Amino acid sequence: MITAILFFSLIAAILLVVLASLKTLQHFGIALPLYVSTVQAVNENAHAMPMLTDGRQKFVVTTRNKINGLPMSAQNKQDIYRFVLGADDKLAKLLQSENVPVALTGVTFGALTVTFRLRLREFSRQNLDKLMKMEGLISQVLCVESVRLMQCAGWIDCEVSSPVRATVSLDSLAHATDGTTVAMGVDSNMQPATVDISQHGLIAAIAPSRRGKTQAIRTMLYLLKRANPSLNIVVVAFKTEDWKAFESCATLIVDSDELKQFQTWLLATMYKRAKHPESNRWIVVFDDLANLLTVNPELQNSILQFSSLGAGTGITTVVSTQFTGKDSGGVAMTANATARLLFKPSSNMQGARDGGMARLGLDQLSTQKGDALLVVDGDTVRIATSMTDDRLIEQLHGSVPSRDWLHKESQPQHNYGALPTSIGVHPMEEAIEKLNGWLLDDGTFDWSVGKFNNRSEALRRLGWSNNGSGVEKLKELEYYIFERQEARQRPRH
Numbered sequence: 001m002i003t004a005i006l007f008f009s010l011i012a013a014i015l016l017v018v019l020a021s022l023k024t025l026q027h028f029g030i031a032l033p034l035y036v037s038t039v040q041a042v043n044e045n046a047h048a049m050p051m052l053t054d055g056r057q058k059f060v061v062t063t064r065n066k067i068n069g070l071p072m073s074a075q076n077k078q079d080i081y082r083f084v085l086g087a088d089d090k091l092a093k094l095l096q097s098e099n100v101p102v103a104l105t106g107v108t109f110g111a112l113t114v115t116f117r118l119r120l121r122e123f124s125r126q127n128l129d130k131l132m133k134m135e136g137l138i139s140q141v142l143c144v145e146s147v148r149l150m151q152c153a154g155w156i157d158c159e160v161s162s163p164v165r166a167t168v169s170l171d172s173l174a175h176a177t178d179g180t181t182v183a184m185g186v187d188s189n190m191q192p193a194t195v196d197i198s199q200h201g202l203i204a205a206i207a208p209s210r211r212g213k214t215q216a217i218r219t220m221l222y223l224l225k226r227a228n229p230s231l232n233i234v235v236v237a238f239k240t241e242d243w244k245a246f247e248s249c250a251t252l253i254v255d256s257d258e259l260k261q262f263q264t265w266l267l268a269t270m271y272k273r274a275k276h277p278e279s280n281r282w283i284v285v286f287d288d289l290a291n292l293l294t295v296n297p298e299l300q301n302s303i304l305q306f307s308s309l310g311a312g313t314g315i316t317t318v319v320s321t322q323f324t325g326k327d328s329g330g331v332a333m334t335a336n337a338t339a340r341l342l343f344k345p346s347s348n349m350q351g352a353r354d355g356g357m358a359r360l361g362l363d364q365l366s367t368q369k370g371d372a373l374l375v376v377d378g379d380t381v382r383i384a385t386s387m388t389d390d391r392l393i394e395q396l397h398g399s400v401p402s403r404d405w406l407h408k409e410s411q412p413q414h415n416y417g418a419l420p421t422s423i424g425v426h427p428m429e430e431a432i433e434k435l436n437g438w439l440l441d442d443g444t445f446d447w448s449v450g451k452f453n454n455r456s457e458a459l460r461r462l463g464w465s466n467n468g469s470g471v472e473k474l475k476e477l478e479y480y481i482f483e484r485q486e487a488r489q490r491p492r493h
């Protein structure tokens with residue numbers, strides 16, 4: 001009898017200890033916090049109507065496992081888990097009532113989004129069109145700020161704002177950063193999304209105020225400098241506070257006179273490097289271009305030239321701007337930024353300009369800080385960008401570029417392709433600027449006879465009509481370019 005009592009007391013004590021330790025681990029978010037609620041959820045739904053998923057039990061288990069792997073507290077995991085199961089139910093009812101036969105084949109979790117992967121059960125244009133127009137309805141039913149539907153090969157991704165925000169781990173971004181490849185944020189599956197800066201002359205972050213442009217660029221520079229201490233970084237900034245932490249690892253330019261000298265120096269350096277390549281790498285940031293342009297309008301033309309020359313010379317230009325209108329570097333942006341970080345625009349029209357291409361789904365982004373699309377050579381990824389603390393940046397070390405541009409006498413001489421940085425100097429110089437560095441490419445201009453090898457292409461680039469008067473104008477330009485070159489080559493006495 002006593003043995004039996006002792007035995008059962010022991011069992012009870014063991015059970016108590018196990019429960020208590022589970023509770024403690026749950027408090028720190030490292031146990032299987034969803035286990036109890038998951039089991040309940042399965043039982044609750046066992047009798048309910050079939051949801052969007054075919055294998056309900058399997059869906060619940062995989063969802064639970066995925067959520068348990070997310071870097072967030074136990075409470076947040078519970079919230080997100082309830083949201084997903086509730087969304088499955090609500091979406092099923094909505095799609096049933098709208099008569100769109102859809103299956104849910106998976107769910108992925110990003111830092112700011114939950115993505116439901118939907119598949120049409122019956123393929124028809126009508127079903128697809130209906131589904132693709134349901135963004136507004138879905139946002140109402142799920143009570144979320146943003147819903148973005150994207151057609152993929154065989155399925156449709158329905159990205160909705162997540163009820164909780166996961167922290168983007170700097171370590172995982174650092175892990176994915178190597179050489180010239182840098183992680184700009186995490187995608188809707190928490191995987192780092194990268195850009196190879198050596199492939200881009202111009203990278204642009206475009207958004208209305210306070211969306212997270214500067215923070216995204218700060219993180220990008222931090223990761224690159226951490227991976228490559230010899231990287232040369234120059235930051236031209238309007239809001240100096242944002243960049244103070246970089247003082248020990250980058251050269252900061254905040255004075256408009258210095259900026260003017262730097263522009264000329266950079267352009268000349270690029271031309272020099274185009275002819276005599278150098279292995280060291282530079283990254284030049286113009287933060288808040290719209291404001292920099294108010295004191296330095298000619299910067300727009302310079303950026304056009306930096307962007308077309310940059311990638312091949314080892315110098316990448318990064319700009320952030322609030323607008324892409326005509327007066328704010330917009331022409332340069334849309335035409336020449338081959339990598340763009342786009343946040344939710346202030347209007348759809350603005351979005352179309354920022355994106356430079358239709359149907360990116362920019363207006364379906366949320367206004368959450370760091371919610372952006374990364375568009376690289378036409379490929380679009382929804383990412384969550386990260387912030388970097390000043391204290392981490394201050395720990396960076398490595399080379400800091402010296403201010404060579406301040407010593408006028410040491411500036412390299414322009415060669416024939418060096419274009420002026422100020423506008424309206426001479427009508428022919430303006431025409432040359434329009435060619436945007438193309439003149440320098442091998443085979444563009446036949447210097448022995450003084451004419452363009454492909455006149456139609458030159459006319460197209462200049463925006464001149466391809467007729468008698470256009471060709472006459474072009475001949476004048478050819479003569480001007482040729483003469484200018486001859487004059488430069490003539491020995492000076």
Ligand SMILES: Nc1ncnc2c1ncn2[C@@H]1O[C@H](COP(=O)(O)OP(=O)(O)OP(=O)(O)O)[C@@H](O)[C@H]1O
Pocket residue numbers: 207208209210211212213214215216239288322369370384385386387
């Ligand atoms: N990824 C992020 N995660 C969380 N908060 C962020 C993130 N990025 C930015 N923020 C917050 O938003 C604020 C504004 O960010 P930031 O200065 O980068 O905006 P901006 O787009 O450069 O604005 P502006 O156009 O006015 O210069 C930051 O001070 C920070 O508090």
Ligand SMILES: [Mg+2]
Pocket residue numbers: 213214215239242287288320
């Ligand atoms: Mg900013």
